[in-house]
Amino acid sequence: MEPHPHQSPEEERGRRLSFAWLRHYPAETPASIDYPDEGLPYLLTQSASAYPEHEAVHFMGRSISYRELLGLAVRMANGLRSLGVSKGDRVAIMLPNCPQAVVSYFGALMAGAVVVQTNPLYMERELEYQLSDSGASVMITLDLLYGRLASVRSAQPDSGPLPQLKHVIVTSLKDGLPFPKSLLYPLKQRREGFKADIPYGRHGVLAYAKWLRRQQGDAAPDIAIKPAEDLAVLQYTGGTTGTPKGVMLTHRNLVANTLQTSSWFYKAEKGREKYLAALPLFHVFGLTVLMNMSVYTGGSLIMLPRFEADAVIRTIERQRPTIFPGAPTMYIALLHHQAASSADMSSVKACISGSASLPLEVQEQFEKLTGGRLIEGYGLTEASPVTHCNPVWGKRKNGTIGIxxxxxxxxxxxxxxGEELPAGEIGELVIQGPQVMKGYWMRPAETEKVLQAGWLRTGDLAKADEDGYFTIVDRMKDVIIAGGFNIYPREVEEVLYEHPAVREASVIGVKDDYRGETVKAFIVLKEGWQVSRIQLDKWCRERLAAYKVPHLYEFRETLPKSMVGKVLRRVLIEEQLEKSENHN
Structure with missing residues (x-):
């Protein structure tokens, strides 16, 4: 956090220690951390030195040691430099979870580049926008995804819509697979009808495996990094509040958040933990609490290319991961899987849930299933991302985001x-700390709106209790105003989640001629359960003030979700608006 003007370091530390929540810190977690004045590659070089033969990455049966991972990252760094990448240039990475994603990330950082994390699900319009906005000169992507990139990049790159994108390095999942899966994978692709039409050797298109083998792997480029100033990652917001913005995260931001997270998981043993990576690493949550955290602690990163409940359960039984960060929808899917009750998931010691509110029922059932701890935290892209969390092995308050x-x-x-409010009152949550972003890429006006006097405005409505435990009430933009009353969707959703028939619920405001807005609930039922609108209405009326009770219900098989399993309310709102327009 930024020191107050005219305060000595001793006075500033005293101010820190006066915060109510600090008395709930476990003895093993410090109030303040001494962060190394190093860039992110330091996380890898330190672990490769301490644990050279330990498994760094496990993917579909292939194991890569820290010594190997460092060697591959160094080759990537030198290769990027040979392509003309200089300090501060942007390198886009559009890959699912696979070893190449880790190699590319650390290699680009070692080359002094700024990593632009790109969602593999992006369509042409989204791709063109992000690559154009970031000015990326190199992209590393998958053969399965190349077609989308090619359609926004003309045959002659210099005359197309992305003239700055000089090189595209294309890998295949087979490049990360062990023998003999690597030989069988192309046969599987052909059987499924995939035909690669990639112009290797032309228009700056390079084949990842062949190109990487040609690079020198002895020493990384000598790049002077100023951790507090130099950008490490441009992490684009999901666009829930308009056009996506590039969040500028420095090396210090991400190193700090990695060490902060590590201090929270103080029982994690260096060189011994296994991290289950079902969250996408291109998302800032997975980036910090999985990739950076695992590498910093000398852990093994067990990677799955996507979340599938079947594969996750099998992986837990076979690989015995100990730490499993995720989103509530992941834990819900596992709890409702037919194999869950008979599977041995006892290796899981700790889980941090983020991206959405964690229903109490889900927390209790998952802890019973694994014997581990599942705690709720909070973060946002602009804070690298984690700012709050319930203590893993200390006092937690269910329904809160912790301290x-x-x-x-x-x-x-x-x-x-803008004045600070007393305990219990609802207002905007604002945050200060070493993990808070430098600003938005090329958007000084937007930056000024959210970074004010050293504080990050989150746009989230929240409250804090006397102990310093915070509770998110809702997004400011999601509040429903019906008949002059403020209604917070999360509160209504929590009540719906408590119903034994409800698997998932999302609540939005829809236009109402009389009340201005009224409450609509979208419901996904548990398998084999049935419930009527009348029954849900009765359930809600027994637990909520009348004005908060949904007037409309829509039952669905699924709800729209982001890559990390966060239910996308904005999609439901857009669908509702489209229905209204068509009806009119």
Whole structure:
């Protein structure tokens, strides 16, 4: 957190220690951390030195040691430099979870580049926007995804819509697979009808495996990194509040958040933990709590290319991961899988749930199933991302996001005056700490709106109790105003989740001629269960004020979700608006 003007370091530390939440810190978690003045590659070089033969990455049966991973990253760094990548140039990575994603990430950082994390699900319009906005000169992607990129990049790159994109390095999942799967994979692709039409050797298109083998792997480029100033990652927001913006995260931001997270998981043993990577690593949650955290602690990163409940359960039984970060929908899917009750998932010691509110029922059932701890945290892209979390092995308060991380200040401020509010009152959550972004890429006006006097405005409505435990009430933009009353969708969703028939629920406001807005609930039922609108209405009326009770219900097989399993309310709102327009 930024020191107050005219305060000595001793006075500033005293201010930190006066925060209510610090008395709930376990003895093993410090209030303040001494962060190394190093860039992100330091995480890898330190672990490769300490644990050279330990498994760094496990993917579909292939194991890569820290010595091998460092060697591959160094080759990638030198290769990128040979392509003309200089310090500060942007390198886009559009890959699912696979070893190449880890190699490319650390290799690009070692080359001094800024990594642009790109969602493999992006369609042409989204791709063109992000690559154009970031000015990426190199992209590393998958053969299965190349067609989308080719359609926004003309045959002659210099005359197309992305003239700055000089090189495209194309890999295949087979490049990360062990023998003999690597030989069988192309046969599987052909059987499924995939035909690669990739112009290797032309228009700056390179074959990842062949190109990497040609690079020198003795020493990484000598790049002077200023951790507090130099960008490491451009992480684009999901666009839930308009056009996606590139969040500028420095090396210090991400190193700090990695060490903050590590201090929270103080029982994790260096060189011994196994991290289950079902979250996508291109998402900032997976980036920090999986890739950076695993490498920093000398852990093994067990990678799955996508979340599938079947594959996750099999992987837990075979590989015995100990730490499993995820989203509530992941834990819900596992709990409702037919194999869950008979599977041995006892290796899982700790899980941090993020991206959405964690229903209490899910937390209790998952802890019973694994014997481990499942705690809820909070973060946002602009904070690298984690700022709050319930103590894993200490006092937790269900329904809250917990308490701020070390060196992180947080408060609730009035929407009208900006003044700090007392415990229990609802206002905007604002945050200060070493993990808070530098700003938005090429958007000074947007940056000024959210970074004010050293505080990050989150746009989330929240409250704090006397102990310093924070509770998210809702997104400011999601609040429903019906008949002059403020209704928070999360509160209604929590009540719906408590119904034994409800598997998933999402609540939005829809236009109402009389009330201005009214409440609509989208419901996914548990398999084999049935419930009527009348029954849900009765359930809600017994637990909510009448004005908060949904007036409309829509039952669905699934709800739209992001790659990390967060239910996309904005998609439901857009669908509802489209229905209204068509009806009119």
């Amino acid at each position: 701020p991380f070390p060196d992180t200040a947080a408060k609730i401020v009035s929407l009208e005056t």
